[in-house]
Amino acid sequence: MFKLVVFYTSCIIWSAITLFFLLFTIYAKKDGEKRPFLRSLILLVLSLTILGVQIFLEGFYVQLFQYITLALFLLFALISAIPYRNTHTLKIYPSKERFDERDVMFARGEYRPGTKKYRIYYGELHPEKKEFDDRLRELPEPCEGGAFYDRLLSSICCSEFSFISKLLEYVDGGIEGDMVELTPEEFTEHIKWFTKYLGADLVGIAPVEERYFYSHVGRGPEEWGREIKVEHKYAISFAVEMDYMMLSHAPRIHTTVESAKKYVEVAVIAIILAEYIRRLGYSARAHISESNYQAILPPFAYLAGIGELGRLGYIITREFGPRVRLGLVTTNLPLITDKPISFGVQDMCSFCTKCADNCPAQAIPSGEKTVVRGVEKWQLDYEKCYYYWKKIGTDCGLCMYTCPYSRGTNPLQNLLRRFSTLSHFARRFYLWWDDFFYGKYPRRIII
Numbered sequence: 001m002f003k004l005v006v007f008y009t010s011c012i013i014w015s016a017i018t019l020f021f022l023l024f025t026i027y028a029k030k031d032g033e034k035r036p037f038l039r040s041l042i043l044l045v046l047s048l049t050i051l052g053v054q055i056f057l058e059g060f061y062v063q064l065f066q067y068i069t070l071a072l073f074l075l076f077a078l079i080s081a082i083p084y085r086n087t088h089t090l091k092i093y094p095s096k097e098r099f100d101e102r103d104v105m106f107a108r109g110e111y112r113p114g115t116k117k118y119r120i121y122y123g124e125l126h127p128e129k130k131e132f133d134d135r136l137r138e139l140p141e142p143c144e145g146g147a148f149y150d151r152l153l154s155s156i157c158c159s160e161f162s163f164i165s166k167l168l169e170y171v172d173g174g175i176e177g178d179m180v181e182l183t184p185e186e187f188t189e190h191i192k193w194f195t196k197y198l199g200a201d202l203v204g205i206a207p208v209e210e211r212y213f214y215s216h217v218g219r220g221p222e223e224w225g226r227e228i229k230v231e232h233k234y235a236i237s238f239a240v241e242m243d244y245m246m247l248s249h250a251p252r253i254h255t256t257v258e259s260a261k262k263y264v265e266v267a268v269i270a271i272i273l274a275e276y277i278r279r280l281g282y283s284a285r286a287h288i289s290e291s292n293y294q295a296i297l298p299p300f301a302y303l304a305g306i307g308e309l310g311r312l313g314y315i316i317t318r319e320f321g322p323r324v325r326l327g328l329v330t331t332n333l334p335l336i337t338d339k340p341i342s343f344g345v346q347d348m349c350s351f352c353t354k355c356a357d358n359c360p361a362q363a364i365p366s367g368e369k370t371v372v373r374g375v376e377k378w379q380l381d382y383e384k385c386y387y388y389w390k391k392i393g394t395d396c397g398l399c400m401y402t403c404p405y406s407r408g409t410n411p412l413q414n415l416l417r418r419f420s421t422l423s424h425f426a427r428r429f430y431l432w433w434d435d436f437f438y439g440k441y442p443r444r445i446i447i
Helices: 002-030 034-056 060-081 116-125 127-137 151-165 184-197 253-279 297-303 345-351 354-358 382-392 398-402 411-419 424-438
Strands: 202-207 234-241 284-287 324-331 370-372 375-377
Touching: 002 034, 002 060, 002 411, 034 060, 034 424, 060 424, 116 127, 127 382, 151 253, 184 202, 184 234, 184 253, 202 297, 234 253, 234 297, 253 284, 253 324, 297 324, 345 424, 354 398, 354 424, 411 424
Parallel strands: none
Antiparallel strands: 202 234, 234 324, 284 324, 370 375
């Protein structure tokens, strides 16, 4: 009887493995991923052969293999399920320091010799940055030149960003209606529904913390250098998914086409949402690209439970990894805030260095975290990153593409992502799996 149980259990296990590799092969082919397709196809044939041997052959060695299969399966399940190493959480310390938007690379790129901004910034604020920034200005703007410039696709990016710039006048405005009175719970449920109805894939509510607002205006239509005052209590943070197939072309121009498209989407969502809240009788402001950001979006996405901050400097979500673009609306509409989530990203990023290893600009640290304005994190070298962007004419995206959490959103990849949340061992296995199928260096491009 026991032998029969072992036989059927082993056959079920290998049937499940065969089915898994069959589906993985199909999805890899659909995603256009050659290496995962070929390796999965080989493993599919192997697992199918092993299953056939168990069903049609008998003997001591076949039975021994079935016992080994059952033992290894139980051991794997047990080790994967035991969280023997605590999941690390993001450490945040008290701090009142705020980042100056005038120091953002996009803002620094706009300071032209002979202008007032140029004279003040390099003469009074940061003379040490002048030499580097002058060299940076000699390169063409992203999407207007560079190694991967493409007359057709690069023009798409320019058109998308140009469209966003025309939306800047709509991000704010006066209250346009009598105050609607609902409970914070009712407002929260309704606003989350409406944000997703507009096209957001993820949405959460965070309390406004002044430390995550820029200190001074650095870009956009508002007065340069003006101190930014924080007037709202709540932050509606949301995210839209980026297409994996477009991202798979990283660092070529396709990634920037997709990135700009998503910036358009989050800008439209934010503007409509802010306008809608003002019509309900409450103050609201959209924060959009090109540039009307008064707040730094990743911290609010973290506080709203959208995801965790990863080594590559992006928010990593459960559903899509870092393959998202963020949007933000701040408001005084009474809402219920969400809590930050932790699903193993800090632990995973502590030993996974794929983004750093694959970064052609070497802008992502491969070592330990540092404390930056009260947040213990891996600090990206923005100067190296942006300089590389201008050299190639795209926003690269290799770090996002190589991140194991970024793989397509088919049911099997979703299952693997969920599996990785179980334990430290599960995350180690997840990284090994990703290295085996996709490679430690999926695309080595150095320019």
